[in-house]
Amino acid sequence: xxKEVGVFFIFLSIVALLAGxxxxxxxxxxxxxxxxxxxxxxxxxxxxxxxxVVSWIFLSAIGxxxxxLPKYCNLPLFSRKMAVIxxxxxxxxxxxxxxxxxxxxxxxxxxxxxxxxxxxxxxxxWVLFAFNYFKTVFKKIGQWPVYLxxxxxxxxxxxxxxxxxxxxxxxxxxxxxxxxLTVQWKAYGALTGSWNMLVYGTAIFVMERIKGDETVAxxxxxxxxxxxGLTNLLFGWAHHIYIVPTVPWIRYLAYAISMTxxxxxxxxxxxxxxxxxQAKKDYYFLPFRxxxxxxxxxxxxxILAILISxxxxxxxxHGTHITVAHAMGSAIGINTMILLSSVLFIINxxxxxxxxxxxxxxxxxxxxxxxxxxxxxxxxxxxAGAEKGILVIENKLSFRAIMQEISPYLISFAWSGxxxxxxxxxxxxxxxxAMFQYLKKK
Amino acid sequence: xSTKLKRFVFWGLFFLFIIYGFFxxxxxxxxxGGKRFLTEEAKRGKLLFQEYNCTSCHQLYxxxxxxxxxxxxxxxxxxKGESYVKSFIKNGTPQMPxxxxxxxxxxxxxxxxxxxxxxGISPVRNFxxxxxxxxxxxxxx
Numbered sequence: 001x002x003k004e005v006g007v008f009f010i011f012l013s014i015v016a017l018l019a020g021x022x023x024x025x026x027x028x029x030x031x032x033x034x035x036x037x038x039x040x041x042x043x044x045x046x047x048x049x050x051x052x053v054v055s056w057i058f059l060s061a062i063g064x065x066x067x068x069l070p071k072y073c074n075l076p077l078f079s080r081k082m083a084v085i086x087x088x089x090x091x092x093x094x095x096x097x098x099x100x101x102x103x104x105x106x107x108x109x110x111x112x113x114x115x116x117x118x119x120x121x122x123x124x125x126w127v128l129f130a131f132n133y134f135k136t137v138f139k140k141i142g143q144w145p146v147y148l149x150x151x152x153x154x155x156x157x158x159x160x161x162x163x164x165x166x167x168x169x170x171x172x173x174x175x176x177x178x179x180x181l182t183v184q185w186k187a188y189g190a191l192t193g194s195w196n197m198l199v200y201g202t203a204i205f206v207m208e209r210i211k212g213d214e215t216v217a218x219x220x221x222x223x224x225x226x227x228x229g230l231t232n233l234l235f236g237w238a239h240h241i242y243i244v245p246t247v248p249w250i251r252y253l254a255y256a257i258s259m260t261x262x263x264x265x266x267x268x269x270x271x272x273x274x275x276x277x278q279a280k281k282d283y284y285f286l287p288f289r290x291x292x293x294x295x296x297x298x299x300x301x302x303i304l305a306i307l308i309s310x311x312x313x314x315x316x317x318h319g320t321h322i323t324v325a326h327a328m329g330s331a332i333g334i335n336t337m338i339l340l341s342s343v344l345f346i347i348n349x350x351x352x353x354x355x356x357x358x359x360x361x362x363x364x365x366x367x368x369x370x371x372x373x374x375x376x377x378x379x380x381x382x383x384a385g386a387e388k389g390i391l392v393i394e395n396k397l398s399f400r401a402i403m404q405e406i407s408p409y410l411i412s413f414a415w416s417g418x419x420x421x422x423x424x425x426x427x428x429x430x431x432x433x434a435m436f437q438y439l440k441k442k
Numbered sequence: 443x444s445t446k447l448k449r450f451v452f453w454g455l456f457f458l459f460i461i462y463g464f465f466x467x468x469x470x471x472x473x474x475g476g477k478r479f480l481t482e483e484a485k486r487g488k489l490l491f492q493e494y495n496c497t498s499c500h501q502l503y504x505x506x507x508x509x510x511x512x513x514x515x516x517x518x519x520x521x522k523g524e525s526y527v528k529s530f531i532k533n534g535t536p537q538m539p540x541x542x543x544x545x546x547x548x549x550x551x552x553x554x555x556x557x558x559x560x561x562g563i564s565p566v567r568n569f570x571x572x573x574x575x576x577x578x579x580x581x582x583x
Contacts, residue, residue: 106494110507113498175485235458243562312572312576319505
C-alpha cells in the first residue's frame with residue numbers, strides 16, 4: 001500500500017462521498033417529511049452528511065496530490081511511511097467521529113460537531129501532511145507552477161484556520177457571542193477558501209496534463225488569479241456575518257474584497273468559448289467533460305456569490321436556502337466536478353485507458369443525471385430561499401407559515417438531491433471498482 | 443513575475459492578514475451588548491447548546507441549520523418569551539426532538555438564549571438601503 005497511498009486516499013474519498021450522500025438524502029427527506037426514518041434523526045444525520053462530504057473533498061484532493069507529485073512532477077514523496085500514517089490516523093479518527101455522531105455525542109460546532117478533543121488527531125494528521133509536502137516540493141529546482149503554490153497555500157491555511165475555529169475553547173472568545181461568531185466565521189470562510197485552493201490547484205494540474213502544455217500553470221495570469229483568490233480567502237469572509245453587530249469596517253472591507261471577484265468572473269467569460277471548443281473529441285474525454293461542467297458551475301455560482309455579498313441583497317438572503325444553494329453550488333458543482341475529473345484522470349492512468357466501454361457509458365449517463373439534478377436542486381433552493389427572505393422581512397410571517405409556503409419547493413429539492421445521489425453512484429461506482437481491483441493486485 | 447516578487451506578495455498578504463486578525467480578535471468585536479446578562483448559567487447553557495447540537499436545526503444571527511426558527515430574539519419576541527422557550531425545550535414538538543433535559547439544563551439553555559437576545563437583532567427587518575448597496579439598521583424593529 002505504501003506505493004499506492006494516493007490511490008488508497010481516493011478510494012476512501014469515494015466511499016466517504018457515497019456514504020455522505022446517503023445521509024444527505026436521508027436528511028433532506030427528514031427536512032420535508034418530519035418523522036421520516038426516526039431511527040437516525042435529523043440532528044445526527046446532518047453532521048454525518050456534512051463531515052463525510054467534506055472528507056470526500058479533502059481526501060480526494062489529498063489523494064491526488066500524493067499521486068501526482070511522484071508520478072507527474074518528478075517529486076518522489078519525502079516519506080511514504082508518513083503518508084501511510086496520515087491515512088491511518090484519518091481512518092481511526094474518522095471512525096471515532098462517526099461513532100460519536102451515531103450515539104449523539106456532540107459538543108463541537110457547525111461542520112465540526114464532534115467533541116473538541118478529536119480535533120487533535122486531525123490536526124496532527126495535517127501537520128504530517130504539511131511536513132511531507134514541503135519536504136517533497138522544496139526539492140524542486142526552478143520556478144514552481146501555480147498549483148504547487150496553491151496546494152501549499154491550501155495546506156498552510158487549513159492548519160491555521162482549523163486551529164482558529166477552535167479558539168472558542170478559550171473563554172476570552174467563547175464568552176462574547178459577537179467575537180465568537182465573528183472569529184468562527186472568519187475561520188470558516190478562510191477554511192473553505194483553503195480547500196478551494198487544494199481543489200483549484202488540482203483543476204489546473206489536470207488541465208495542464210490534458211493539454212500537455214506546461215506554460216499554463218506558470219503564466220502571469222495564473223498567478224494573478226491565484227493572488228486574487230488568496231486575497232478573497234484572507235479578507236472576504238465577513239459576508240457570512242454582515243448582520244452580526246461588529247464594528248462596521250469589517251463589513252465594508254469584506255464587501256469591497258468580495259467585489260474583486262467580478263474580475264475573476266469577467267476573465268472566465270473571456271475564456272469561456274475557447275475552453276468549450278477544446279471539450280470536443282479528446283483523448284481524455286471523461287475528465288475533460290467534468291472540468292467543463294465545473295466551468296459552467298463556477299460561472300453561475302460566482303454570479304450568486306457576488307449578488308449575496310452586496311449587503312442590501314444579503315439582508316434578504318442571509319439565513320435562507322439561498323445560502324445553501326451557494327454552498328452546494330460550490331461544493332457539488334465546482335469542487336466535486338473538478339475532483340471527479342481528477343479521479344477519472346487517475347483511473348485512466350491506473351487502468352492504462354482500459355476502462356470498459358459499458359462503464360464509460362454509465363459514467364456518461366451519471367454525468368448528465370448529476371448535472372441536471374443539480375440544476376433543479378439549486379433552482380428550487382434559490383426559489384425557496386428568495387421566498388423565505390421576502391416572507392420574513394416584508395410580510396413578517398411566522399416560521400411555521402413560511403415553511404408551509406415554501407414546502408413544495410423543498411420537496412422538489414429533496415427529490416433533486418436523490419437524483420444527484422443516483423448520478424454520483426453511476427459516476428463513481430465504476431472507478432471505485434477499478435481502484436479496488438487495482439489495490440487488491442498490489 | 444519572479445519567484446522573489448511572488449514570495450513578497452504572499453508574505454505581504456499574510457502579514458496584513460495577521461494584523462487584520464489581531465483587530466478582529468480585539469477592537470473589532472469588543473462591543474457585546476449582552477455582557478451584563480452573561481451569567482454562569484448562561485455560559486453553561488452555551489455549552490449545552492453545542493452538546494445537543496441545537497445548531498443543526500436552529501440559527502443564531504441566521505447561522506446554523508434551517509429546520510427550525512432563528513432563536514436570536516426568541517426571548518424578547520412579543521408572544522414568546524422565557525416560559526414559551528422553556529416549554530419547547532422541555533417537551534419538544536413533532537419536529538423537534540425531546541432531549542429529556544433536566545430542569546437545570548432547561549434553565550441554563552434559556553439563560554443562554556436570554557443573553558443572546560441582548561447582543562443584537564436577527565433577522566434584520568427594519569433597515570434603509572443606501573446608495574452604495576450597504577444597509578443602515580434602524581433601532582426599532
